[in-house]
Amino acid sequence: MKLLQTAVHEIETAAELEKIINENENVMVCCGRMGPMCIPVYDVMEELEEERTNVKFYSMAFDSPEAGIIRNAPMCSSFMGLPFTVYYKNGKMVKATTSIQNRKQITDILDEHLS
Amino acid sequence: MDEVFDVMIVGAGAAGLTAGIYASRAKLSTVILNEGAIGGQMVLTNEIANYPGVETTNGFVLANTMKKQAKDFGCKIKSNVKIVEYKLNEKIKSVVLDDGRTFSAKAVILAQGGRPRSLNIPGEETFKGRGISYCATCDGEFFTDKELVVVGGGNSALEEAVTLTKYASKVTIVHQFNQFQAFEHAVQEAKSNPKIDFVMGSELRGFFGNGKLEKVSIENLATKDLFDKKVDGTFIFIGYLPNTESLEGVVTLNERNEIVVDREMRTNIPGVFAAGDCIAKRYRQVTTAVADGTIAALSASEYLRTSK
Numbered sequence: 367m368k369l370l371q372t373a374v375h376e377i378e379t380a381a382e383l384e385k386i387i388n389e390n391e392n393v394m395v396c397c398g399r400m401g402p403m404c405i406p407v408y409d410v411m412e413e414l415e416e417e418r419t420n421v422k423f424y425s426m427a428f429d430s431p432e433a434g435i436i437r438n439a440p441m442c443s444s445f446m447g448l449p450f451t452v453y454y455k456n457g458k459m460v461k462a463t464t465s466i467q468n469r470k471q472i473t474d475i476l477d478e479h480l481s
Numbered sequence: 482m483d484e485v486f487d488v489m490i491v492g493a494g495a496a497g498l499t500a501g502i503y504a505s506r507a508k509l510s511t512v513i514l515n516e517g518a519i520g521g522q523m524v525l526t527n528e529i530a531n532y533p534g535v536e537t538t539n540g541f542v543l544a545n546t547m548k549k550q551a552k553d554f555g556c557k558i559k560s561n562v563k564i565v566e567y568k569l570n571e572k573i574k575s576v577v578l579d580d581g582r583t584f585s586a587k588a589v590i591l592a593q594g595g596r597p598r599s600l601n602i603p604g605e606e607t608f609k610g611r612g613i614s615y616c617a618t619c620d621g622e623f624f625t626d627k628e629l630v631v632v633g634g635g636n637s638a639l640e641e642a643v644t645l646t647k648y649a650s651k652v653t654i655v656h657q658f659n660q661f662q663a664f665e666h667a668v669q670e671a672k673s674n675p676k677i678d679f680v681m682g683s684e685l686r687g688f689f690g691n692g693k694l695e696k697v698s699i700e701n702l703a704t705k706d707l708f709d710k711k712v713d714g715t716f717i718f719i720g721y722l723p724n725t726e727s728l729e730g731v732v733t734l735n736e737r738n739e740i741v742v743d744r745e746m747r748t749n750i751p752g753v754f755a756a757g758d759c760i761a762k763r764y765r766q767v768t769t770a771v772a773d774g775t776i777a778a779l780s781a782s783e784y785l786r787t788s789k
Binding site (some may be wrong): 371399400401402403404406409410412413435444445446447448463464465466469 | 517518519520524540541545549560561609610611612613615616618619620623692693714745
C-alpha cells in the first residue's frame, strides 16, 4: 500500500528496492514521510526526473517495516533527521544524507557520485 | 513575443496561492512562479488547528487544497524555477529565469515568503540531521528519552518544546532575552511542564560532537560566561528571514529586508504588489498571509482596470 503523496514512484518492499538497484546504474531513494523536511526533497526529485534521465528516482515510506533496509544501513547509522536520502551506484550505496536538502545539495551529489 | 499574463505571482505559499485563486477567479490570466515547495512555510506546519472554518488539518493538505483551487480557476503554476532578473519598472513587467525563459505580466505580486532562520554558528551545518533539527514533529521521536535544547522564545519555540517533552526526558529552552515573545498561553504551558527548564539571557555559541551532536556551548549574555552543556539534540526555532535577497535594489525594502507595502499591498512601483511573510508586518500566520494575498489580488485587479 502506498503511503506517500508524491509523484516520485514509491518503492513498497525491500525486494523491489534490491531489484531496482541491481538493474539500474544510478538510483536515488528518499526515505521519508509527508512532512516539512521531506516534501521539498520529493519536489526537487520530481523536477530532476525530467532533467537527469541517467538517474532513477524513488521514494520509500520511512515507517514501512520494509524500509528497514535503508533505516538500518551503516551509512545511516548516525542519522537523526528525516528524510534519509540514499544514493546507489551499480547496486552499492555510495552516499547518504539526513534531513532536508536543497536542489543544489542534491545536484552536487548527483554530479559527484551518479554522473 | 511570449504570452503576457494579466497577473504574475512570485511564490506559492499561502499568500501566493490565495492571490492566484482570487486573480484567476476574476478571469485574469494568472501565472504563479515558485522557487521552492508549493505551500511555502505552510507545509512546515504539521498541525493547523486555528484556520477558521477548517477543522484541524496539516499544512500539506491545506496547501494542496489551495493549489487545486487555484488551478481549477485556471491559474498556471510553474514550480522549481529560479528567477535571476526582475524587470518591474516598465508597464509590461517581466522576470528572467536561469534557463533563459522570460515571463511577462501587466501586474506582479511578490509573495516569496520566508525561511527558518539559522544560528550560523560553528557546527550547525555539520550536525544538521545528526542532532540538530528544525522540525519537532519530524524528528522528535529520534530523541526518545534523550536530553534536548530548544533555542528560541517565540510561539514556535515554546509550543515545539512542549511537543518534544512527549519524547525527550528533559528539554532546556535557551533564549537570548529575559522574557519570552510568545503568547501567554504558550509561556504558561511551557512553564508548567515539569520536563522543561530555562536558560534565559543566553545564546548558543557552538555545537560539538564526534559524528553526532554531544554538547553545546552557551554564553550568558550578561556575564559573558561560557559553559558547555551535554545534549543529545538541539531544535532551533528562532524565527524567519524574508526571501528577498534578489529584490534588493528592485523594490523598497526595510532594514530587515522586508518589502515595504501600504494597506493595499502596493510597493513603491506602480503595478507591483507584495503579500505574505516577505512583507513588513508584525503577525505572520497562515490567516494573515491569506488576507495579504486576497488584498494584493484585488488591488492588482483594480490597477489593471484603472491603468488601461
